[in-house]
Amino acid sequence: MSIHVDKPDSMQNELIQITADQLKSNQIYTFRMTLKHNYGTHKSEATFRSDAVGRIDLNYAKPLRGSYYGADPMGLFLGMRPCEDFAYGGYLRCTPPVPFYYLLQLFDSKETLIDQMYIKKHWMHPNLERKELEDDGFCATLFKPPGDGPFPVVLDLSGTGGGIHEHKGAMLASEGFVVLCVAFFQYKYLPNKMEECDLDYFSKPIDYLVNLPYTKNVIGIQGVSFGATIVDLLATRHGDKIKAVVSINGPQVVSDYLFMQENGSPIPHLSHGQVTLEHCQFVNGVMCSHRNFQIMTEKLTPETEIPWWRIPSDVKIRVIGSVDDLCQPSVHATLYRQRRLKETGHDVEVEMVNGGHIMEPPYFPHHELVYAKYQGFYCGYGGEVFLHAKSQEKTWANSIKFFQRALGETEKIRDWNRLEHVNPPKGESKL
Numbered sequence: 133m134s135i136h137v138d139k140p141d142s143m144q145n146e147l148i149q150i151t152a153d154q155l156k157s158n159q160i161y162t163f164r165m166t167l168k169h170n171y172g173t174h175k176s177e178a179t180f181r182s183d184a185v186g187r188i189d190l191n192y193a194k195p196l197r198g199s200y201y202g203a204d205p206m207g208l209f210l211g212m213r214p215c216e217d218f219a220y221g222g223y224l225r226c227t228p229p230v231p232f233y234y235l236l237q238l239f240d241s242k243e244t245l246i247d248q249m250y251i252k253k254h255w256m257h258p259n260l261e262r263k264e265l266e267d268d269g270f271c272a273t274l275f276k277p278p279g280d281g282p283f284p285v286v287l288d289l290s291g292t293g294g295g296i297h298e299h300k301g302a303m304l305a306s307e308g309f310v311v312l313c314v315a316f317f318q319y320k321y322l323p324n325k326m327e328e329c330d331l332d333y334f335s336k337p338i339d340y341l342v343n344l345p346y347t348k349n350v351i352g353i354q355g356v357s358f359g360a361t362i363v364d365l366l367a368t369r370h371g372d373k374i375k376a377v378v379s380i381n382g383p384q385v386v387s388d389y390l391f392m393q394e395n396g397s398p399i400p401h402l403s404h405g406q407v408t409l410e411h412c413q414f415v416n417g418v419m420c421s422h423r424n425f426q427i428m429t430e431k432l433t434p435e436t437e438i439p440w441w442r443i444p445s446d447v448k449i450r451v452i453g454s455v456d457d458l459c460q461p462s463v464h465a466t467l468y469r470q471r472r473l474k475e476t477g478h479d480v481e482v483e484m485v486n487g488g489h490i491m492e493p494p495y496f497p498h499h500e501l502v503y504a505k506y507q508g509f510y511c512g513y514g515g516e517v518f519l520h521a522k523s524q525e526k527t528w529a530n531s532i533k534f535f536q537r538a539l540g541e542t543e544k545i546r547d548w549n550r551l552e553h554v555n556p557p558k559g560e561s562k563l
Contacts, residue, residue: 139550140249149189157185157186199518209494227273228262229256236250236251256306283308286535291382300354301313326390357459363382377447384429384438388401412424419510421511448537453483458513481534494524500513
């Protein structure tokens with residue numbers, strides 16, 4: 133065998149070591165990695181020159197060309213890009229959070245296949261318990277580590293894509309948290325439109341979490357995109373139970389472009405006459421709305437402002453902003469949140485990173501644009517693939533540390549019986 137992977141069966145965020153031995157010295161070779169999913173295919177590749185003893189070690193080898201640059205053990209995962217069979221504007225959903233199978237191949241300079249193997253990456257630790265909920269007035273998926281607890285607990289929200297997204301929650305639970313991924317529209321019996329959703333809906337999953345026999349009586353909450361704005365709003369209503377907030381690239385205002393109800397009436401928001409789309413840009417049919425949301429700040433009134441002062445001062449807050457976000461003015465929104473929260477006496481942790489709109493867990497393929505059926509447009513997310521992927525490594529690790537500081541340390545989940553050799557997934561022939 134020429135290819136060697138130290139952990140062919142590992143968690144999605146675990147670093148692995150990839151090497152190739154028994155090659156000809158000082159010759160050109162190409163690694164190619166393929167991820168096949170029911171939504172389509174992603175690929176990456178990198179070309180190297182073997183060293184004097186016929187070895188390539190991705191820890192130290194710099195690609196001559198390919199999907200990434202500079203020596204990086206996870207470079208092939210970081211540089212994954214969609215192929216022709218992946219729908220333009222599609223989003224790679226990972227619900228339920230089944231493992232990803234990566235086919236790693238090695239070719240010589242004549243494109244002759246030298247060796248190949250599969251790598252299995254888990255979004256959900258095999259020892260976690262997963263439970264779907266829909267009978268208590270809300271729809272969600274619960275992830276629980278083994279044991280009696282009490283465990284620190286986090287409620288996870290996505291944005292305007294609708295439905296439920298479990299990969300972030302599964303990954304966070306794999307660090308020892310109890311996590312509840314909550315859907316709030318376009319899922320099962322829930323409303324079809326965002327403006328039909330009621331903020332009071334979230335009271336039920338919050339109460340459910342704090343009353344579980346194996347959780348503590350306070351929770352953390354995280355959200356991305358408009359989900360980040362929702363977690364801000366929830367912190368102003370449930371500060372007695374929510375003690376840690378992670379807000380990722382969300383709009384700093386609520387407008388009739390994105391709003392919800394509360395107690396059956398629209399929450400205070402910028403309305404028609406105050407909001408237009410004149411500052412949105414369309415590039416090759418892709419909407420870039422970041423400038424429009426930035427202008428909205430100038431039109432805020434005391435009535436339409438998020439009531440930051442209602443968040444108790446002991447609530448820990450972390451805000452992530454991407455500098456190349458084309459969907460939201462994330463730098464502006466992050467600094468605005470920081471300023472308003474500091475004015476109300478809050479300690480705010482801010483992390484600005486290179487990347488686009490959706491900051492996912494490590495090695496989730498980057499999406500430069502997504503068709504948003506809620507808006508009816510292809511929405512530009514921005515971000516250069518490799519820089520965005522490196523930022524996901526950083527923000528994910530820092531968010532775990534933040535929740536552990538704010539909610540309590542977690543215990544490492546016992547290991548599973550890892551495979552030493554990974555067979556191909558169903559539907560693909562054996563190597």
